[in-house]
Amino acid sequence: MKARWSTPLLLGVAVAAFAVAGRMHRPLRSQRREAQLDPVDPVESMPPLVAFTTVAFGGFRGIAADLLWLRATTLQDEGRYFELVQLADWITKLQPHFASVWAYHAWNMAYNISVLLDDHGDRWRWVRHGISLLRDEGLRYNPGSAQLHRELAWLFIHKVGGDMDEAHWRYKREWAAEMGALFEGPAPDFEALAAAPRTRTELLEEAAVAELVRRLREAGVDPFGARIADPAARPAAAAPILAGAPEAAAALLDFVRARRLREEYRMTPEAMAEVDERYGPLDWRLPQAHAIFWAYQGLRYARPGHERLSLDRMIFQSMVDAFLRGRLTADAERDVFLLRPNPDLLHRVRAAYEDALAEHPGDESIRTAHHNFLVDAVMVAFSYNRRREAQALYADLVARYPTERTLGGLDRFVARTYAEFMERFAPREAMVVVESAFYQSFFWEALGEPDQAAGYAQLGRLMWERFMAEREDPEARERLGLPPIAEIRARARERALETVRELRGAADAPTPAPR
Amino acid sequence: MRRVLAIAALTVRGAVRSRVLLILGLMLAVAVVGLPLTVRGDGTIGGLVQIMLRYALGVAFVLLAVAMVWSGCAGIATEVRDRQIQMVTTKPVRALEVWLGKWIGLLALLAVLLGGAGFAVFGLLHWTTRPGAIEEADRARLRDEVLVARAEIPAIAPEVDAPARAEFERRRSAGELPADRPPEEVFRMLRRTMLAQAFSVPAGGRNAWLFRVPRRPAPGRPFLLQFRFEKSVLDLEPVRLRWTFEAADGTQRRETVGEYRPRAVYTIAVPPEALGPDGRLRIGCEHIDPVPASLLFEPGDGLVLLQYRGAFAGNYARAIGVLFARLAFLTALGLAAGTLFSLPVAGFASVSGALLILLGDYIERLARAGVFFGAGPDAGWSAAVVNRFLSAVFRALSFAIQPLRGPDPLDLLATGRWIAWGLVGREMLIQVVVYGGLLALCSAAVLRRRELGLPA
Numbered sequence: 009m010k011a012r013w014s015t016p017l018l019l020g021v022a023v024a025a026f027a028v029a030g031r032m033h034r035p036l037r038s039q040r041r042e043a044q045l046d047p048v049d050p051v052e053s054m055p056p057l058v059a060f061t062t063v064a065f066g067g068f069r070g071i072a073a074d075l076l077w078l079r080a081t082t083l084q085d086e087g088r089y090f091e092l093v094q095l096a097d098w099i100t101k102l103q104p105h106f107a108s109v110w111a112y113h114a115w116n117m118a119y120n121i122s123v124l125l126d127d128h129g130d131r132w133r134w135v136r137h138g139i140s141l142l143r144d145e146g147l148r149y150n151p152g153s154a155q156l157h158r159e160l161a162w163l164f165i166h167k168v169g170g171d172m173d174e175a176h177w178r179y180k181r182e183w184a185a186e187m188g189a190l191f192e193g194p195a196p197d198f199e200a201l202a203a204a205p206r207t208r209t210e211l212l213e214e215a216a217v218a219e220l221v222r223r224l225r226e227a228g229v230d231p232f233g234a235r236i237a238d239p240a241a242r243p244a245a246a247a248p249i250l251a252g253a254p255e256a257a258a259a260l261l262d263f264v265r266a267r268r269l270r271e272e273y274r275m276t277p278e279a280m281a282e283v284d285e286r287y288g289p290l291d292w293r294l295p296q297a298h299a300i301f302w303a304y305q306g307l308r309y310a311r312p313g314h315e316r317l318s319l320d321r322m323i324f325q326s327m328v329d330a331f332l333r334g335r336l337t338a339d340a341e342r343d344v345f346l347l348r349p350n351p352d353l354l355h356r357v358r359a360a361y362e363d364a365l366a367e368h369p370g371d372e373s374i375r376t377a378h379h380n381f382l383v384d385a386v387m388v389a390f391s392y393n394r395r396r397e398a399q400a401l402y403a404d405l406v407a408r409y410p411t412e413r414t415l416g417g418l419d420r421f422v423a424r425t426y427a428e429f430m431e432r433f434a435p436r437e438a439m440v441v442v443e444s445a446f447y448q449s450f451f452w453e454a455l456g457e458p459d460q461a462a463g464y465a466q467l468g469r470l471m472w473e474r475f476m477a478e479r480e481d482p483e484a485r486e487r488l489g490l491p492p493i494a495e496i497r498a499r500a501r502e503r504a505l506e507t508v509r510e511l512r513g514a515a516d517a518p519t520p521a522p523r
Numbered sequence: 524m525r526r527v528l529a530i531a532a533l534t535v536r537g538a539v540r541s542r543v544l545l546i547l548g549l550m551l552a553v554a555v556v557g558l559p560l561t562v563r564g565d566g567t568i569g570g571l572v573q574i575m576l577r578y579a580l581g582v583a584f585v586l587l588a589v590a591m592v593w594s595g596c597a598g599i600a601t602e603v604r605d606r607q608i609q610m611v612t613t614k615p616v617r618a619l620e621v622w623l624g625k626w627i628g629l630l631a632l633l634a635v636l637l638g639g640a641g642f643a644v645f646g647l648l649h650w651t652t653r654p655g656a657i658e659e660a661d662r663a664r665l666r667d668e669v670l671v672a673r674a675e676i677p678a679i680a681p682e683v684d685a686p687a688r689a690e691f692e693r694r695r696s697a698g699e700l701p702a703d704r705p706p707e708e709v710f711r712m713l714r715r716t717m718l719a720q721a722f723s724v725p726a727g728g729r730n731a732w733l734f735r736v737p738r739r740p741a742p743g744r745p746f747l748l749q750f751r752f753e754k755s756v757l758d759l760e761p762v763r764l765r766w767t768f769e770a771a772d773g774t775q776r777r778e779t780v781g782e783y784r785p786r787a788v789y790t791i792a793v794p795p796e797a798l799g800p801d802g803r804l805r806i807g808c809e810h811i812d813p814v815p816a817s818l819l820f821e822p823g824d825g826l827v828l829l830q831y832r833g834a835f836a837g838n839y840a841r842a843i844g845v846l847f848a849r850l851a852f853l854t855a856l857g858l859a860a861g862t863l864f865s866l867p868v869a870g871f872a873s874v875s876g877a878l879l880i881l882l883g884d885y886i887e888r889l890a891r892a893g894v895f896f897g898a899g900p901d902a903g904w905s906a907a908v909v910n911r912f913l914s915a916v917f918r919a920l921s922f923a924i925q926p927l928r929g930p931d932p933l934d935l936l937a938t939g940r941w942i943a944w945g946l947v948g949r950e951m952l953i954q955v956v957v958y959g960g961l962l963a964l965c966s967a968a969v970l971r972r973r974e975l976g977l978p979a
Contacts, residue, residue, distance in 0.1 A: 089570075093563045094563045126784070
């Protein structure tokens with residue numbers, strides 16, 4: 009009797025326990041999130057293979073990871089790098105929720121291994137491996153890790169955007185070329201990309217698009233491949249077909265671009281638009297925009313304190329960088345790749361600093377960074393003939409950080425700072441100052457002030473020569489030097505002309521001759 | 524011999540009938556073809572080929588090792604358990620012939636499976652690097668850097684033993700030896716320091732090393748000097764060096780100047796005409812960088828001369844030969860364990876044996892260190908006794924294991940290093956003839972004396 013009832017009874021209890029456990033799963037997960045133990049449920053983001061591996065190895069997972077780690081270290085010591093990408097992949101997959109492991113391996117590839125290679129193309133490959141590991145894998149398994157968002161932003165702003173590595177120009181060019189294959193101009197059309205269909209089926213419901221796709225296929229062109237969206241690599245057979253159906257072509261290209269952004273770059277047009285709206289207009293071909301993007305994405309997962317501060321810091325540092333050299337002039341045919349200041353970002357950078365100061369009122373490092381930014385900003389605004397903005401910034405500087413140098417009014421402050429700057433310029437600051445001196449020169453010449461114009465031209469030339477004189481070694485010139493003076497003058501002239509046209513109206517603007 | 528071959532044939536037939544061959548073949552095919560599709564290289568075609576060689580053959584080796592050890596264990600243990608062995612032992616065959624027959628049968632299976640895996644990887648490699656699949660420049664680079672067999676010629680080791688011993692004796696007589704270290708360890712440290720000095724280049728100074736080249740370079744195939752150094756200043760800024768290449772008598776001097784980064788691996792071409800008629804080549808390194816940092820080339824592999832010795836296909840075949848020898852030993856180990864123990868125990872015993880061989884480096888280091896508990900005069904007599912005992916154990920283990928250890932043929936193959944026929948011969952002799960033979964004799968002795976007809 010007992011045996012007959014006990015089995016169904018136990019089975020019933022088991023089923024009931026299973027059901028209760030299932031019902032409790034959701035609230036428990038919410039509680040974990042509320043306590044910020046685990047902002048995103050990890051199991052949801054794990055593919056079956058990794059979920060299986062992490063469970064199947066059991067207690068031996070650590071030993072397997074140790075052995076792989078030992079092999080990776082030995083191979084790296086011996087200068088044999090070909091296995092390291094795979095080993096890093098396995099090591100991280102064995103400990104997929106240990107964010108520091110992802111951070112270490114990405115950093116190791118982007119920093120330690122890349123610098124051991126002489127060829128700049130080889131170096132870029134390893135930097136790219138580091139970025140991919142964090143963005144495509146690390147964040148996939150740890151979408152709620154503020155640390156990994158920060159590390160990724162750091163790779164963009166420091167490794168790609170900075171100038172510590174002698175191959176940094178190559179990195180910037182490669183990244184800009186990658187982005188150039190995704191969208192034309194400095195930024196994608198966020199609205200169009202966000203509105204693009206999510207699936208092929210949805211896209212092909214439009215008869216015109218379906219017809220276009222059919223014709224492209226007939227011509228031997230992959231209508232959904234990466235090359236179709238890249239103006240520089242688009243197959244020749246595709247151009248007339250796309251031109252024949254402009255609206256359908258736009259819909260197809262938007263679909264391909266939006267899909268690549270989502271699937272390959274893990275960025276949604278909606279999130280990009282939000283970042284651009286808040287901090288932009290940014291040039292998305294440049295690493296600063298991506299650093300801001302990833303740091304901003306990490307903010308929602310950051311715990312108050314160090315995590316929040318480090319992401320805020322990443323954002324305003326990247327903003328300053330974008331302000332100082334966040335506008336790209338690129339011309340592959342003429343081999344022109346110029347980074348210039350983006351004065352339009354001034355109020356955004358100020359707002360980012362105000363937010364950070366309000367968020368971390370006692371943090372001295374933010375105040376120091378803010379002070380340095382205000383000095384830079386006064387100089388840039390003054391140099392770009394934005395006197396009213398310069399005056400406002402100067403007033404802010406005097407009010408918040410009064411020093412001996414700030415005494416005596418805006419003009420005296422600028423004169424003193426120019427002299428000091430020359431001693432400690434980094435290329436990006438030098439570029440700002442030299443270009444803005446030439447800008448002033450052309451501007452004042454157009455306005456019929458030849459003396460002032462000549463003074464600025466002389467100042468610009470003197471600064472360029474002085475800066476380059478410190479870098480006689482060809483390698484130092486290549487890495488830390490400025491573009492040729494004629495190139496900088498030509499850009500400054502274009503900008504000055506634009507300003508003068510705006511002031512007077514395009515019809516009667518005089519055209520200053522290039523110096 | 525006919526009896527041995529008959530048992531071998533029975534073993535093969537049994538394996539085929541039990542579908543072991545089919546399952547193993549399928550597993551190997553999946554691993555060899557599927558693995559390169561999932562493994563990620565460094566993004567270069569060279570890296571992909573190296574990964575393919577290293578991992579596809581590596582996985583094939585591991586699968587076959589597990590299968591052969593298991594089949595070896597089962598070969599005799601299950602027949603004893605199922606009372607099948609009596610069918611053979613009651614016939615006029617010697618125990619040794621039974622054991623050898625089983626081993627040869629398993630080796631025949633191994634040869635088929637390893638050969639098949641080898642051909643598959645080789646075919647896959649050719650398919651991946653066929654003309655049209657990759658650019659011609661990449662193919663040329665691949666042929667020059669990976670799909671090639673170059674012998675490593677190390678620098679002639681400088682004499683450091685005598686000077687180190689002299690310095691050691693001087694310090695001992697002056698009472699300068701540290702009290703907390705065993706004297707032999709102090710001597711080893713002195714020796715190591717002198718060796719490091721012989722492979723270092725001081726700031727603004729120079730050093731030179733002599734290489735003995737066994738054969739003239741092949742036409743159009745220059746020597747390559749491969750080097751890697753550490754810098755006493757901890758940065759990665761490149762150092763300007765002048766390399767000189769000359770015959771041992773100072774004639775035929777050539778030189779090249781370049782900037783090299785610490786820790787990176789470089790290969791530079793050595794003009795073949797710099798080699799003297801006596802086959803000796805002196806390579807000098809002059810530090811001409813203004814940075815005051817000494818450079819250290821790792822004695823052993825920090826500075827080697829690479830000489831073209833042959834094509835990749837031959838090297839590949841020799842690598843497979845070395846793998847075969849090692850797998851043959853593992854099969855013998857499994858078979859011997861199966862002769863001694865029941866199947867589960869035999870499995871554990873043979874895996875433990877294989878692990879001991881894998882840990883050979885560690886065991887050798889322990890045997891060399893000789894100190895396990897405390898050292899110096901305060902350690903007491905008990906520590907000394909334990910140390911002596913453990914040292915003897917590890918020395919014996921090291922003595923038994925070291926002949927079974929050798930260079931990894933897959934590493935050599937993937938990095939374009941020459942696998943000498945001598946290595947294949949040595950592996951065959953040691954792993955198959957000597958160790959396989961010893962296991963065969965011991966197993967036969969056990970099998971002869973073992974009571975096989977015990978009731979359950």
